[in-house]
Amino acid sequence: MDCCTASNNTKVAITECPSCGGKGKTVQLITLKSLLKASALEIIEPVNSYLFCSDSACSIVYFSGNHSQTFLENDLKVPVYQKNQGADVPVCYCFDWTRERLLQSVGTNQKPSDQIKVHVQAGRCGCEVNNPQGACCLGNVNAFVRDIKEV
Ligand SMILES: [Zn+2]
Secondary structure: OOOOOOHHHOOOOEEEOOOOOOEEEEEOHHHHHHHEOHHHHOOOOOOOOEEEOOOOOOOEEEEEOOOOOEEEHHHEOOOOHHHOOOOOOEEEOOOOEEHHHHHHHEOEOOOHHHHHHHHHHOOOOOHHHHOOOOOOOHHHHHHHHHHHHHO
């Protein structure tokens, strides 16, 4: 399965975040298994479905579909783009495009999203095990670059 193809054949359940009430997006168990620290991984229940909350004002990263469990950024091995405004936080986790690197690329001839797209099309991305949102980063990269250019 290609993690970066449109999600029309992957199951996208919408359930509200127990903290902010925003709509969570289902992530595969492999994403939690890859990115949670041992202390958090030790308590996940593989029978549960887990969802990602993308609200930047909400501290919850993952919650279980039955709301029995929640995980915060501190439970992950990596900083979470949506929850952390740091310059060194990746926007594209697979190919290590941090906010800082994207900022630097603007004004040069680099086109990060084109470079990333080439890798995606070549089947090199591993969003489901690298990116906390468990899905392709391109939307975030494009939005971030657009925001830089508008400033
Ligand atoms: Zn939330």
